[in-house]
Amino acid sequence: MSQQQQSEEDFPRMRREKEKVHEKEENGEGIGWGGQSLREQFEELERKTEESGHYAGIDELELKNEEPIEYEQMFSQLRGDLVTARETSKEVAATPIVEQEGELCYGLFTPEGDSIAVSTGIIVHIHTMSEAIKYMINHDYEESPGIEPGDVFVNNDVDVGDVHACDIMTLIPIFHDGELVAWAGGVNHVIDTGAIGPGSMNVSQSSRFGDGAYYTARKIGEDLELYNSWKNDYPDKTRTPDFLKLDERTRMTGCLMIRDAVNEMIDEYGVDKFKQLSREAVEDGRRGFRNRIEKTMLPGTYRGASFVDALYEGQDNLTRSYANENHLMHAPSELHVREDGSFQVSFEGANKWGWHPYNCTPAAIQGGIWVMLTQTVIPNANVNDGAYYSCDFHLPEGSWANTQNTETAHAYAWHFLVSAWAPLWQHLSRGYYARGFWEEINAGNANTSNWLQGGGIDQFDKLHAVNSFESACEGVGARYVEDGEPHAAAIWNPEGDMGDAEVWEMTEPLPFLGRAVKPNTGGAGRRAGGAGFESMRTVKDVSRWLLYEMGNGYMTSDGGLFGGYPAASGYILNAQDTDLKERFENQEDYPQHDLDPESGDFESKIDGEITRRPEGISTPKQFDDYDMYLNYLRGGSGLGDPLERDPEDVLSDIHDGYVLPRHARDAYAVVVEKVNEEAKHNSAVQGEWEVDEEATQQLRAERREERAEKAQPVTEWLEEERDRIIEEEDLIDDVKKTYASSMRMSKQFAEFYHEFWDLPEGFEFDLSEKAEKSLENRFKTGFKRKWKNPTKGHETWWGVGRDDEPAVPYTWNSDRSIKDLSSPDASFGEPTSGKAMDDD
């Protein structure tokens, strides 16, 4: 039986739909509703939405109001079908990334690409898939390559709609009576993208060309059969073809389940009711978001700033000599809650993108913020693109947050993204505090690292890559009413956990030597940030194997709230050329942990070349059997004055392994005495302590007095600090370069900075020649845009807000404009000297 015959028998409904579409084509009709082309339908939707202020011009939720039970039944059924699709198809996948961590999600979208309902999972992609669909519409895919029943599309292009290349999405159109009625989409995080280094999020490339294979909204099959050209293409663009093949079957399984569910719903309720539901659900989501904000927040302006480091100076294996520099991300974050409950989020003042893989596209930023909002503002099933229609995002073009340049690298956009939204948690928490909803307050989250990645020839003598998702388990920021959850989940996957060590060992030649809670990773506070954890791994049965680290190091990106301290930052610990094998054979002690980096315990139990340094990122380096690697997963930030923490809670922290005993005194002013050397409360903590209540009371009183003696009035400090800035004392080149970059990007930030410090006219930081050249190089690169036909929603990137208010109302009160961006056809200057490899 031929493939075509098989398809005809297996998918009769699809074949009938295809014939109807062809009939319409012959009559000059498009696949949109009422014979419109899809592009016409989309433009009409944008026009109606803009004119009415309601999604698709829907003033009244007729279905919801007149048949509320049926409306809820239909919506719940769709939501249930999406969750079922995820739970079922997850079992098709072979990677622990999907099977263990659930790095998978599905969405049902309107023909125009607005999400109606989503599954659980990595719902960052509520909006990334939406952008990919809109891209296809706005770039006339209906004409070429055509959008027909049974077609299959794939996308992982960040500039189209994705966070990073390793999130591959499958999209299939759903037709009824010759009309496109919806799209089903699924996305999962794959294990290797064929980047310049092994793993899904390589860190050594300087541009997009090292990120791995990008598939730009590509049609890869029809009649639900994948083209041979696709089947013979992508497996050779990854080090893990078998995993990717199963990932694709996973996504196809889920999408087909969703398609069947939609067909059944249409058969049961009729297509008109389904269309009505899809429109009303988005409008309902839009209204629900605003209602929730008006009920739980305060109108006004909320501000913060976050930073994270990406240090590349002196790293090995960089693909371009001009990438050999340190980068600091600067994210000024401003949330304006308008009087109608809508949000305006601005990153005005963000610095320039860099030759590193942490740049972001608007889809990444918007998707990332959804993940946060769905865990706070809309913690229910009614999550869809309605919320998108209640938010404007001002993402300065040319900044790391919106590069608009198809040369930039994005493999681990999350490094900047997670760090940049840290203040947004706090904006919401300040609003919740003022309204009395204290149970919702959260100090922030963890920098979701370390990322253990690498690859080479594995224990089965096969080319392989690894991407440990132990990082789906991090400490969570402190709540107002409780401590943060220790080793709980990562913000980008609310359902994640650390995974079973045994399962990781099946796919990674990196046996576990130990796994334990890591002390002092959560920020100190009246409520402590949730602790992170650590795994000590070794390497076994490999050849030409590479490993690398990825996370924050010189900066902590997650600030505390209301007097709580930020979460700890990361560091790197490896041991190579070790005597671990001999220790195993001789049954001697070996390191299982690095609970206290100052203790010398690790170094006392292993001989070899030990690397211990306070940075968080390393480029791929060779590891051999019996080498060692610490995988340290971060903690969350703290809340409230640590002197207000109950001393008995500090005692529990010691016994649970969350706090090292010496920090009870230093950070919390709690006096503890060791009363038993042998007791074990936690497998990694030896000993038992007791609180000396009287001494604690006295120490806390003294500590307050010390504060009064040591601290100075802010007015005095401001004077000293101003002198320090003018004299440029102690300010290192990396810091000054970051300020200079933000000032060149934003006239408003430059004015704000100068006015705040009352700097002399014409003041500029004195930069090194290398820093000047670095800025010059990137600013001259200009724009290389992907979208020839942007959507209305993209206008907020350009700083166009509502007609009756400035785009960024309070802080940046002059007309916003990018001060200094050159034309797209400019190119960067002469490269700095040094070794460069030509493969990126």
Added chain:
Amino acid sequence: MPESYPREHIEDLVDDNLEWNQLHDMMSDFKDADRFQKVRDVLQERVDWDDPIIIPYADHLYVVAKSDDKWIIKCDCGHEFCEHDENWKADALINVRDTEEEYLDIYPENMHPHPDYMELREFFCPGCKTLLEVTNVMPGYPLIHEFEPDIETFYNEWIDEPIPTPEQTA
């Protein structure tokens, strides 16, 4: 879900006396409509001064009415900072943690920011010396003014109530 929690329940929330299962229920339920007023009233009872609370501003801090048109930020210890739309931090005490030695009080070696790249600014109330906020920023960063509430819109349009004044309280 109650449309409104009993006052005792909100007192327990404010006084940190709720069990985890009660808090979890509050998180999962629909939000009660009069939470703001109840929390504000409980807090008003808890403080030792009479200025009417307009909003709880941050842990320990309130926006209070001194007159019909003068609203200030005030600590629960009684220290008065500044006008409600100014940055209270400018009137606070500050300690900047920007050396390795100072970082090691709070964090183990290698697990704290590099002092050249990031400093911790600790802001204390000049009255009670409570640590009110810690910000982690690059050296040389301006003070961040975290929250400018739009009190008029909130009272007039969102909850439709008069803004508290000293006369009302008296």
